[in-house]
Amino acid sequence: MDVSKDTTQAPAPAPAVPDDAPPTVTRRLRIITVIATFGGLLFGYDTGVINGALPYMTDDLGLTPVTEGMVTSSLLLGAALGAITGGRLSDARGRRRTILTLAVLFFIGALGCTLAPTTAVMVVARFVLGLAVGGASVTVPVYLAEVSPAERRGALVTRNELMIVSGQLLAFTSNAIIARVGGESGGVWRWMLVIATVPAVVLWFGMLVMPESPRWLASRSRFTEALDVLRQVRSQQRAEAELAEVTALAVKDEQEKLGGWQDIKAVPWVRKLMFVGFGIAIVQQITGVNTIMYYGTQILTDAGFAADSALTANIANGVISVLATFVGIWLLGRVPRRPMLMTGQIGTTAALLLIGVFSLVLPAGDGRAYAVLAMTVTFLAFQQGAISPVTWLMLSEIFPMRMRGFGMGMAAVVLWLTNFVIGLVFPSLVSGIGISNTFFLFVVAGLFSLTFVKLYVPETKGRTLESLEAELKARFS
Numbered sequence: 001m002d003v004s005k006d007t008t009q010a011p012a013p014a015p016a017v018p019d020d021a022p023p024t025v026t027r028r029l030r031i032i033t034v035i036a037t038f039g040g041l042l043f044g045y046d047t048g049v050i051n052g053a054l055p056y057m058t059d060d061l062g063l064t065p066v067t068e069g070m071v072t073s074s075l076l077l078g079a080a081l082g083a084i085t086g087g088r089l090s091d092a093r094g095r096r097r098t099i100l101t102l103a104v105l106f107f108i109g110a111l112g113c114t115l116a117p118t119t120a121v122m123v124v125a126r127f128v129l130g131l132a133v134g135g136a137s138v139t140v141p142v143y144l145a146e147v148s149p150a151e152r153r154g155a156l157v158t159r160n161e162l163m164i165v166s167g168q169l170l171a172f173t174s175n176a177i178i179a180r181v182g183g184e185s186g187g188v189w190r191w192m193l194v195i196a197t198v199p200a201v202v203l204w205f206g207m208l209v210m211p212e213s214p215r216w217l218a219s220r221s222r223f224t225e226a227l228d229v230l231r232q233v234r235s236q237q238r239a240e241a242e243l244a245e246v247t248a249l250a251v252k253d254e255q256e257k258l259g260g261w262q263d264i265k266a267v268p269w270v271r272k273l274m275f276v277g278f279g280i281a282i283v284q285q286i287t288g289v290n291t292i293m294y295y296g297t298q299i300l301t302d303a304g305f306a307a308d309s310a311l312t313a314n315i316a317n318g319v320i321s322v323l324a325t326f327v328g329i330w331l332l333g334r335v336p337r338r339p340m341l342m343t344g345q346i347g348t349t350a351a352l353l354l355i356g357v358f359s360l361v362l363p364a365g366d367g368r369a370y371a372v373l374a375m376t377v378t379f380l381a382f383q384q385g386a387i388s389p390v391t392w393l394m395l396s397e398i399f400p401m402r403m404r405g406f407g408m409g410m411a412a413v414v415l416w417l418t419n420f421v422i423g424l425v426f427p428s429l430v431s432g433i434g435i436s437n438t439f440f441l442f443v444v445a446g447l448f449s450l451t452f453v454k455l456y457v458p459e460t461k462g463r464t465l466e467s468l469e470a471e472l473k474a475r476f477s
Contacts (some may be wrong), residue, residue, distance in 0.1 A: 032233065038203040045167035072424075075127065080412075081130075084412070085134075086409060087139070094212050100207050100208070101135075109125055111197055141396035154337075161325055172317065212229060223247055277408070281418070283341075283387070284387055289388070300372065317376055340390055345449055348446060349447065351378045352439045
């Protein structure tokens with residue numbers, strides 16, 4: 001079934017009531033976005049910090065290539081469990097309370113990693129940190145999508161992606177600074193890891209004074225509270241009109257009993273939508289983006305940089321990720337999601353092909369080192385400017401209201417498990433078949449991904465969450 005073409009033409013209107021919100025309302029929405037996206041900052045820092053900490057940790061903890069993969073990928077395995085658990089928890093207890101719980105896990109996990117005396121303790125602590133990362137990857141985008149007005153949803157939800165890459169840049173920069181200040185002193189990696197406790201504290205205190213998602217409140221028939229929240233982030237007229245639309249859908253979802261495992265089995269259109277979500281999640285990961293995020297320093301070292309120079313050069317990856325995400329946020333307000341995703345895939349696949357070619361044909365030295373760096377920067381420009389923001393945005397949009405957290409959680413499990421497998425086997429692949437052939441494998445995967453998006457991924461731009469749900473139900477039924 002080709003779902004890229006409309007089988008039933010459903011309306012995709014802009015909001016019927018203009019949102020002439022006063023400045024105080026706009027400011028409130030901005031504050032909510034900033035506080036919630038500290039979850040994204042922690043996501044980025046905790047996944048990026050291992051990039052620079054791992055070489056120093058290897059000596060102190062006596063890591064082998066296998067245990068290196070375990071330390072790196074234990075966070076990813078935890079993230080897979082955290083995604084589904086966080087999704088279910090946010091549907092059951094609310095988005096705000098779930099984010100508060102995740103802030104505590106972020107703090108405990110970061111402290112555990114910092115103080116870890118052995119590899120086993122490090123793996124466990126990274127797993128706990130992964131629970132928080134996975135939960136945040138699901139709950140924060142859903143929370144932002146449900147608080148945002150339709151015409152600003154793309155820009156506000158992708159602020160979380162901006163905070164993720166900003167967290168990675170912060171990790172790369174602090175790693176380089178700490179390495180230069182601390183030199184070869186033992187335990188320098190512990191200072192790299194402990195920084196993550198600070199934004200965890202900010203997230204917890206900030207979310208104490210943030211409102212609950214109005215759509216989650218409506219899904220629990222708490223319509224008066226939902227209206228109170230909408231009035232904080234909309235004009236009075238817009239809030240009342242939006243609540244009427246949300247209430248009607250909440251009542252319909254309650255009648256259809258959407259939201260659990262049995263409903264996925266029983267409702268064909270939800271099941272088809274879930275598989276599309278799985279595909280979008282896999283597409284984002286099999287570009288190999290996290291091989292650059294986790295092993296970028298090692299890739300640059302293999303290409304010809306000295307160890308400290310590789311740490312510094314790796315900052316370029318973080319800078320381009322942040323700049324590209326700014327571009328991505330700008331583009332999301334102006335171009336459709338699906339073509340943007342396909343453009344990103346073409347760009348990343350071409351960059352990976354050239355990394356493989358340069359690693360194969362260029363002699364070791366500065367020429368190869370800077371050629372590989374240029375291609376990793378190009379790869380990240382397409383990945384963080386197109387693929388990643390569209391992925392997290394679409395996953396926060398496509399699932400029905402009553403099972404939005406659960407649906408995104410399931411898709412995120414697939415995303416994190418794919419990430420886990422890649423993170424676990426990448427060092428062994430490079431050791432076994434070489435860097436060039438490893439990246440050629442990612443090129444083949446990229447071609448399959450491009451085909452999937454062209455055939456099966458729907459467009460989501462320009463719809464309210466409620467009209468989008470009606471359209472997708474008609475299309476997949």
